[in-house]
Amino acid sequence: MKQKAPKESTQVDELEEQVVEYLNHHPDFFANHPELLGKIEIPHESGAAVSLIERQVEALRSQLQESQQKLSELLEVARTNGQLQDRMHRLTLELIDAATFEEVLNALEDELHDDFKADAVELRLFSASNIDEHLDETLSGQTDTFEQFFSQNQPICGKLDQDQLDYIFGTEGDRIASTALIPLKSEGVLGLLAIGSCDADRFAPHHGTEFLTRLGEIISRTLQAVSLPGI
Numbered sequence: 001m002k003q004k005a006p007k008e009s010t011q012v013d014e015l016e017e018q019v020v021e022y023l024n025h026h027p028d029f030f031a032n033h034p035e036l037l038g039k040i041e042i043p044h045e046s047g048a049a050v051s052l053i054e055r056q057v058e059a060l061r062s063q064l065q066e067s068q069q070k071l072s073e074l075l076e077v078a079r080t081n082g083q084l085q086d087r088m089h090r091l092t093l094e095l096i097d098a099a100t101f102e103e104v105l106n107a108l109e110d111e112l113h114d115d116f117k118a119d120a121v122e123l124r125l126f127s128a129s130n131i132d133e134h135l136d137e138t139l140s141g142q143t144d145t146f147e148q149f150f151s152q153n154q155p156i157c158g159k160l161d162q163d164q165l166d167y168i169f170g171t172e173g174d175r176i177a178s179t180a181l182i183p184l185k186s187e188g189v190l191g192l193l194a195i196g197s198c199d200a201d202r203f204a205p206h207h208g209t210e211f212l213t214r215l216g217e218i219i220s221r222t223l224q225a226v227s228l229p230g231i
Contacts, residue, residue, distance in 0.1 A: 084211060087115040091215075095222045104222055112195060120172045120196035125189070125223075149192070155182045155212035157203040168194045178203040182212050186220040193219060 023029055030036060094107035105123060112118040146164075149156060157180050165173030176196035180203040184191040193216065197203055 087111070088211065088214070090115065092218055095218060098222060099226065101223070101226050104219070104226055108193070108219070116195070117197075118195045119198045120169050120176055120194070122168050122170075122194045122196070123184075123191065124168065124194070125184070125191035146192075149181060150183060150185070150190070153183050153185055155180060155209040155216060156205075157181075157207050157209065157212075158205040159200065165196075168192075169196055172196070180209075180212055182216040182219075184216055184220045184223065186224045189220050189223045191223075 091107070091111040094111055095104060098104040098107050108123060109121055112121045158178060160168070160176075160179050160181075162173065165176050165179070167173075168179075169176055175198055177200035178197050180195040182193040182195070184193060195203070
């Protein structure tokens with residue numbers, strides 16, 4: 001048979017609920033009775049009792065630390081984005097000044113290696129009519145990835161198969177742990193820019209690709225304006 005709670009305990013619970021409800025409806029209660037703040041004691045994790053004011057100060061200090069941490073993270077993101085914009089600006093100026101395919105390639109090699117710390121940079125161009133032939137000659141059974149890549153026309157990041165790495169980077173493929181692939185498509189231009197890194201986390205699948213998309217658009221327009229070899 002279930003025992004009933006003692007009457008005194010029930011009355012205390014009801015009284016506590018009334019106090020909570022009253023304070024919720026009168027948030028200025030302690031402002032009107034500041035003398036009570038120093039008298040109220042709240043158990044601390046250490047076992048010692050602290051006043052309500054001390055507990056509030058501790059809570060505010062903890063919130064301040066969290067806010068400062070979030071602010072530091074936001075400032076770091078802003079600083080990184082600012083640096084990225086500066087690098088993008090320099091690369092864009094270099095590409096604007098490029099008058100030939102060789103100068104475009106040199107600009108990409110220099111800027112991506114120096115400013116963006118790429119370990120390998122490769123530019124592959126195809127004609128729309130023979131892209132399948134190019135891929136089939138080198139990547140028998142591996143063309144699906146590239147066909148989907150060109151079809152979606154979106155940059156991808158991550159780890160490539162060894163055959164794909166060998167096709168893109170040649171002998172350097174063995175040391176590339178992650179890659180950013182950028183499609184290059186515009187009038188008269190079809191190809192890809194591959195940026196390789198020895199760091200497996202440098203180009204992870206979950207990384208954003210907005211910058212890579214803009215880079216691909218700029219390079220595509222630049223290539224459209226210069227004489228392309230063999231196309």
